[in-house]
Amino acid sequence: MRFSERTAWDLGENSFAGRLREARAAGLPLFDLTISNPTACGFAYDERSLLAPLSETSALLYEPVPLGMENARAAVAAYYRDLGAEVALDRLCLTTSTSEAYSYLFRLLCDPGDEVLAASPSYPLFDYIARLDDVRLVEYPLLYHDGWQIDLHALEASITKRTRAVIVVHPNNPTGHFCSSAEREAVQKLCAERGVALIVDEVFLDYGLPCAEAQSFATGQSPALTFVLSGLSKVCALPQMKCSWIATAGPKADVQAAMARLEMIADTFLSMNAPVQHGLPNWLASRHDMQGQIRARMTENLAALDAALAGSLCERLTMGGGWTAVLRVPRTVGGMEFREAALAAGVVVQPGEFYGLPEGRVVLSLLTPLDVWTAGIEILRKVGS
Numbered sequence: 001m002r003f004s005e006r007t008a009w010d011l012g013e014n015s016f017a018g019r020l021r022e023a024r025a026a027g028l029p030l031f032d033l034t035i036s037n038p039t040a041c042g043f044a045y046d047e048r049s050l051l052a053p054l055s056e057t058s059a060l061l062y063e064p065v066p067l068g069m070e071n072a073r074a075a076v077a078a079y080y081r082d083l084g085a086e087v088a089l090d091r092l093c094l095t096t097s098t099s100e101a102y103s104y105l106f107r108l109l110c111d112p113g114d115e116v117l118a119a120s121p122s123y124p125l126f127d128y129i130a131r132l133d134d135v136r137l138v139e140y141p142l143l144y145h146d147g148w149q150i151d152l153h154a155l156e157a158s159i160t161k162r163t164r165a166v167i168v169v170h171p172n173n174p175t176g177h178f179c180s181s182a183e184r185e186a187v188q189k190l191c192a193e194r195g196v197a198l199i200v201d202e203v204f205l206d207y208g209l210p211c212a213e214a215q216s217f218a219t220g221q222s223p224a225l226t227f228v229l230s231g232l233s234k235v236c237a238l239p240q241m242k243c244s245w246i247a248t249a250g251p252k253a254d255v256q257a258a259m260a261r262l263e264m265i266a267d268t269f270l271s272m273n274a275p276v277q278h279g280l281p282n283w284l285a286s287r288h289d290m291q292g293q294i295r296a297r298m299t300e301n302l303a304a305l306d307a308a309l310a311g312s313l314c315e316r317l318t319m320g321g322g323w324t325a326v327l328r329v330p331r332t333v334g335g336m337e338f339r340e341a342a343l344a345a346g347v348v349v350q351p352g353e354f355y356g357l358p359e360g361r362v363v364l365s366l367l368t369p370l371d372v373w374t375a376g377i378e379i380l381r382k383v384g385s
């Protein structure tokens with residue numbers, strides 16, 4: 001059977017995944033510091049009120065509205081109003097996931113072989129989405145000097161005749177880098193001058209540490225056609241509800257043309273379901289409780305981590321927010337890579353290479369329950385001493 005080239009992935013297991021599978025199969029006690037699924041991290045969800053909208057009889061009526069039902073889009077507009085941004089309903093498009101939103105935008109902006117620029121290190125999912133949409137993903141570097149910055153020169157130099165969009169993840173996963181206001185202005189100006197769109201992924205925007213520049217790109221005037229992405233999986237810690245959105249900003253004529261085409265793309269799939277759209281206003285309105293629980297967990301875990309690593313050879317890199325912490329660690333311990341040595345000692349960490357980080361970096365999920373976290377980082381400290 002012949003399959004498409006775009007699905008010709010190497011689906012084999014890498015050696016670290018193999019070792020992890022074996023350790024789990026052997027029933028070894030493992031402290032897993034990588035769990036990022038909020039529904040599996042011991043948070044208290046208000047089950048009754050979250051599930052109530054799903055049984056509304058009005059959800060039995062099928063209303064195929066390509067951009068999303070009006071009440072649902074109004075709830076998203078209210079979310080942006082709380083962030084200080086006015087987003088009109090005709091600038092919003094609902095999707096079943098942020099990944100689907102990326103795919104809509106790639107199909108809106110790119111022909112096969114066109115290029116989209118994304119930061120490195122960053123979230124590896126973009127590679128897959130771009131490949132499935134026949135788009136070439138080109139990396140621009142994030143640099144680290146006591147904090148992360150966009151390499152603006154490299155970003156500018158990466159723009160070619162085939163570039164259709166620049167992706168900024170604000171804050172970035174896994175580095176936790178928020179675009180500063182100077183970077184924001186520079187990227188907007190660059191995109192406007194070079195006629196490329198700006199895609200800003202703000203799924204972790206609400207999880208900034210107190211010092212972070214956590215301003216949404218939906219606020220203020222953008223000289224560039226801008227698509228701001230977010231969704232329930234992080235904003236409400238409800239990944240199972242499958243609901244995200246695109247908020248469009250920028251020059252009016254570009255926005256209108258983009259929305260007309262996006263509406264056609266959305267109409268082709270009509271992927272949103274009615275019960276979730278009915279639930280969206282309730283879920284967004286009740287996000288503060290869950291966000292408070294997650295921020296408390298992040299704060300507690302970061303404090304415990306910093307205390308445990310003090311005086312060790314491991315160092316936490318400076319971050320502005322998000323659900324992950326990046327550690328600089330010794331490359332090898334006793335002849336093994338650090339992550340292998342950690343696994344042998346009973347702790348699961350994510351290899352930094354997974355995100356395009358250099359060797360000697362590992363990534364931890366700040367959602368990890370405190371008991372697992374405390375035990376795990378104590379072992380990590382010993383491994384890295």
Ligand SMILES: Cc1ncc(COP(=O)(O)O)c(C=O)c1O
Pocket residue numbers: 097098099100123169172173201203230231232233239243244
């Ligand atoms: C930066 C970033 N964007 C998008 C996503 C995907 O979000 P969704 O669950 O809405 O598809 C993730 C998931 O972790 C992410 O880290």
